[in-house]
Amino acid sequence: MTQRGTLDIVNLKKTFNVNGNTTPVLENINLKVKQGEFVSIIGPSGCGKTTLLRLVIGLENSYEGQILLDGKRINGPGLDRGVVFQDHRLLPWLTVERNVGLGLEGKRNGNGVNKQIVEAHLKLVGLQGFEKVYPAQLSGGMAQRAAIARALVNQPELLLLDEPLGALDALTRMYMQLELEKIWQREADVTMIMITHDVEEAIYLSDKVVIMSSRPGTIKKIIRVELPRPRDRASYDFMKLKEEILEEFQLHAENVFSYAI
Numbered sequence: 001m002t003q004r005g006t007l008d009i010v011n012l013k014k015t016f017n018v019n020g021n022t023t024p025v026l027e028n029i030n031l032k033v034k035q036g037e038f039v040s041i042i043g044p045s046g047c048g049k050t051t052l053l054r055l056v057i058g059l060e061n062s063y064e065g066q067i068l069l070d071g072k073r074i075n076g077p078g079l080d081r082g083v084v085f086q087d088h089r090l091l092p093w094l095t096v097e098r099n100v101g102l103g104l105e106g107k108r109n110g111n112g113v114n115k116q117i118v119e120a121h122l123k124l125v126g127l128q129g130f131e132k133v134y135p136a137q138l139s140g141g142m143a144q145r146a147a148i149a150r151a152l153v154n155q156p157e158l159l160l161l162d163e164p165l166g167a168l169d170a171l172t173r174m175y176m177q178l179e180l181e182k183i184w185q186r187e188a189d190v191t192m193i194m195i196t197h198d199v200e201e202a203i204y205l206s207d208k209v210v211i212m213s214s215r216p217g218t219i220k221k222i223i224r225v226e227l228p229r230p231r232d233r234a235s236y237d238f239m240k241l242k243e244e245i246l247e248e249f250q251l252h253a254e255n256v257f258s259y260a261i
């Protein structure tokens with residue numbers, strides 16, 4: 001039997017029709033993600049990362065090949081997948097606890113169970129005490145934490161993150177990477193797939209880094225990261241891996257000032 005949270009993408013091809021022209025966006029995508037794995041996807045702007053994620057969320061349903069979650073074809077969005085975007089997308093007129101509990105409101109759990117679930121998830125992301133606060137009163141990092149809590153509240157098998165830390169300043173971002181690792185470790189069964197433009201972030205967090213190239217978007221290389229956790233960004237092995245990934249983009253330390261892709 002396939003384990004809960006197993007994603008299997010087989011020979012995926014996706015085209016878009018723009019003004020009568022068919023453009024291939026993703027081609028020959030093959031990817032297996034095991035339950036509980038943390039996988040990052042990295043690649044140039046426009047190579048199809050968000051499109052790939054939208055296909056896994058079930059927001060795009062026309063494609064060739066197969067996208068299987070636990071062996072079953074994905075057919076539209078579902079509670080088995082939680083999503084976090086670069087912007088938190090919290091509803092400004094609802095408090096943090098109402099935002100986080102939104103996905104539970106249709107569920108008749110009774111006897112304050114929903115409240116307990118919300119509380120547990122606010123604790124998981126370090127937002128206890130902020131239940132009654134409105135999104136506008138949160139910092140960027142706190143708002144993203146609330147978005148992560150909201151995405152996890154229905155106990156999804158898969159958490160899909162599209163540049164979740166992309167809008168944060170460098171220090172907050174690094175702090176949030178530690179937080180995200182802790183959340184992933186506590187929610188041991190949840191498989192996480194994160195798009196990022198930050199090579200260091202990908203190495204710090206991932207079991208596997210998927211490197212994509214563009215036009216059309218294909219998987220260029222999959223790198224397994226076997227460094228012990230918590231990872232030391234200054235270690236020789238970490239730096240070596242970073243160089244190896246940057247080389248895939250022809251972004252060597254000696255000829256670039258920034259490695260943002």
Ligand SMILES: Nc1ncnc2c1ncn2[C@@H]1O[C@H](COP(=O)(O)OP(=O)(O)OP(=O)(O)O)[C@@H](O)[C@H]1O
Nearest residue numbers: 016017018025043044045046047048049050051052
């Ligand atoms: N609904 C759409 N209709 C037509 N073309 C689209 C559509 N959505 C995306 N595209 C095209 O597909 C390609 C991939 O877009 P996508 O947003 O997946 O890239 P990305 O890798 O996420 O880029 P970025 O790193 O900038 O976020 C782009 O050329 C884009 O213009």
Ligand SMILES: [Mg+2]
Nearest residue numbers: 049050051162
């Ligand atoms: Mg994108």
